[in-house]
Amino acid sequence: MTLTVDQLSESGLLARIFPRLPTGTSTLLGPGDDSAIIAAPDGRTVISIDTQVQDRDFRLTWPNGYATTGFDVGWKAAAQNLSDINAMGAVATAMVVSLTLPGTTPVAWVEGLAEGLGAAIAALGAGQCSVAGGDLSGGSEIVVTVAVTGSLEGRDPVLRSGAQAGDKVAVCGNLGRSAAGWALQESTLGPERHTESMQRAVSLFNRPQPPLAAGPAAARAGATAMMDISDGLLRDAGRLAAASGTRLDLSGVVMGKMAEKLAECAQALGADPLQWVLTGGEDHGLLSTFPANTALPQGFVAIGSVVSADASQPAVSIDGRNFKSVVDGAVGWDHFAV
Amino acid sequence: MTLTVDQLSESGLLARIFPRLPTGTSTLLGPGDDSAIIAAPDGRTVISIDTQVQDRDFRLTWPNGYATTGFDVGWKAAAQNLSDINAMGAVATAMVVSLTLPGTTPVAWVEGLAEGLGAAIAALGAGQCSVAGGDLSGGSEIVVTVAVTGSLEGRDPVLRSGAQAGDKVAVCGNLGRSAAGWALQESTLGPERHTESMQRAVSLFNRPQPPLAAGPAAARAGATAMMDISDGLLRDAGRLAAASGTRLDLSGVVMGKMAEKLAECAQALGADPLQWVLTGGEDHGLLSTFPANTALPQGFVAIGSVVSADASQPAVSIDGRNFKSVVDGAVGWDHFAV
Structure with missing residues (x-):
């Protein structure tokens, strides 16, 4: 039988997620407290937020038979947000992630999402970027929101x-x-x-x-x-x-x-x-x-x-x-x- | 007839939201570009994220007849997030807000939400905190996610x-x-x-x-x-x-x-x-x-x-x-x- 998120407590689910999240050098305090703390070496933080909604931005099953995996959604959430920092001429420093999940969501799908976030960060070359914190909610459809921070490294932003x-x-x-x-x-x-x-x-x-x-x-x-x-x-x-x-x-x-x-x-x-x-x-x-x-x-x-x-x-x-x-x-x- | 969000373009809806958002002294670049830029005077940014989901965290109609307004949801979203910054011993500097909205959501409800964010920030004494950016998505239920940043003002965080x-x-x-x-x-x-x-x-x-x-x-x-x-x-x-x-x-x-x-x-x-x-x-x-x-x-x-x-x-x-x-x-x- 597939293990689903409603079979775990919130802390039980977090215990599956945390070890899969990428860590990065800009994170001064990572997940587990009320907030995370991110380095902002030039005294400014670039920030953006982006959301993916099931059946709007992705489908779990597609007409041609493809099944969007948690890994795909995690990758895309990371990529979209990293791109918003890139577009300012900045480099990403950290993400915080909010997941709204139906109770029937397989735990493996959520684990895949955490791995997809990390895989995108590594593959796209945003190595100092971590997932520094997050939030879990129940809902009737999957909604994945990522807020990402970045550093301009002393440069002016490109508007x-x-x-x-x-x-x-x-x-x-x-x-x-x-x-x-x-x-x-x-x-x-x-x-x-x-x-x-x-x-x-x-x-x-x-x-x-x-x-x-x-x-x-x-x-x-x-x-x-x-x-x-x-x-x-x-x-x-x-x-x-x-x-x-x-x-x-x-x-x-x-x-x-x-x-x-x-x-x-x-x-x-x-x-x-x-x-x-x-x-x-x-x-x-x-x-x-x-x-x-x-x-x-x-x-x-x-x-x-x-x-x-x-x-x-x-x-x-x-x-x-x-x-x-x-x-x-x-x-x-x-x-x-x- | 009630004006609903599916009757406006995204830019049309944003034009209703932007003028209602609170502005604050910590925002170096506000809404309208790929990312916002927030001051981080002591070289660190405290960050947290929190989500409210319709019928989980609030109901549009309650058994006793109360109707949760957009203003309520905006207030609560702001208050919850400001609290996470407070709990580190920090002061809030900015929020970015992601709204997932069914097309049938009244525009006035969304305008109320923007006003509720600002009212909470003002009433709770977080005057340097702005809403610096956001994201809009369609969905089948209302999901409101706020990521908030804060400044430790040179102090150590309280963990x-x-x-x-x-x-x-x-x-x-x-x-x-x-x-x-x-x-x-x-x-x-x-x-x-x-x-x-x-x-x-x-x-x-x-x-x-x-x-x-x-x-x-x-x-x-x-x-x-x-x-x-x-x-x-x-x-x-x-x-x-x-x-x-x-x-x-x-x-x-x-x-x-x-x-x-x-x-x-x-x-x-x-x-x-x-x-x-x-x-x-x-x-x-x-x-x-x-x-x-x-x-x-x-x-x-x-x-x-x-x-x-x-x-x-x-x-x-x-x-x-x-x-x-x-x-x-x-x-x-x-x-x-x-």
Whole structure:
């Protein structure tokens, strides 16, 4: 019989979780007291919070037969949050994690989640980051919330609002690949029929790989603005443009080349790969702007330029064609819109 | 017709929330970017996280007719988290808030929640604390998670593990009053029949008042151990005893006097007020230990003493009578135990 969380006391469940959590050098006091204590060597703490909800952000079972594991959810929760720290040009120092769990949740699923948090932190290179504390609640669906802290290491943060006309626009990381993976899991195309590129897309949807060295590198290289691409390129570029009071003009040729990389997945599903590149969320790459004469840091690809805009109409364009819908919510991922 | 969150875009909902959030002097960068930035003047950040789940921690409608408002939930979320910072002897600097909301949630309920966060911060005296960021998700039940940061202002933290044999044990704040309020709301005794003390109990259940000045004051007075009483006195005292490798012996006379204060509520419901004092959670008072010769800071009441214990059997006793069940989970609040 499967051991489920309602068969353990809270302390019994915590005793299964604690030994699996990653430890890191920035944690001055870890789990077990009323609060944790994290080092903040430059006198500032960067902080963000992000939530995954069952049947919204992941499914325990998918149309194509895939079962999201606790490990997947732990990995993704860590990756998403580490990406928000990366996007400021900072390095992650610690996480605190709140789990809302139905009583029927297998204990092994929760143990996997703890291991997934640690595996992502290690694999993505955030070694000083620990899980320093958390909270457990009962509920009718699984909800995983992570708050993450980071250190700017004395640097200025790279905000969304600093893009200047004349800057070049660049991205680092995947675009649209997570969306392709999501579409594959929502399809009836079983994993046994996946090619290597399909496997990669599915893997990156379940276990995103934000480029964590790139955020601090971009900051050191003089990035003028930066953000995490979590809700789709057009939507997030619209936010950066709005925050900066500028327009971002993207290259249709570059977008097309990125779409070509997803051609095999798209053909298998009869989907449009360009749509994935432009609107697919959760790859957690970086969108950055740099002064025109900057040599782009490793991993960044130029995708366009910042152009001046009437501040009342910030926008995103591709080869000068305007995407008004970007900023009013019709394109990309929205948690509540129908 | 009631405006619900599924009728707004995410940015539309955020535009309703942001202006209602409290701002504070410790926030160097507030909502709107990938992360927030909080001051950490002594090079450390205290951090904790806590979640409230609909129908577990609150009900939108109660047997006695009370409807939990968004304002209540926001207040309670703030109060619980501020208490975890208080219990370290620290002062709160900022919160980040994750809301999981069914699409049918009224927008006014969410606006109330934002206002409740700010009202609690102001009323409880945590004026430098802001809501610096957050996250919105859809879900099938309301889940509110707050992560809170704090500053130790250069002091050592007061841990659960520092109690020494010979120390006196003291509490600050209410004991059992929140449990009485919960029982009143679970009863069929309508609010129109509540006396003043019943109203107070219900109010403190919905809007707890942790004594936020007391944590730093206890730290300055030399408290050897401290924790937030959130899951019931016996249960939490058992945790402090276990962390310190000691036994806490509490005074039956003092416990009885505290129970007398709840006599009116208890009589109305045919309940045992001593049970509320010993096992009622969510009052968010402080349980502290001090060296025997310490003059207790304002608001603290002596309730017993720390006695040496075989480290393998830490425990809580009342007038020397042992409560073994305290440490193995049979007494007090457990989120998963049946």
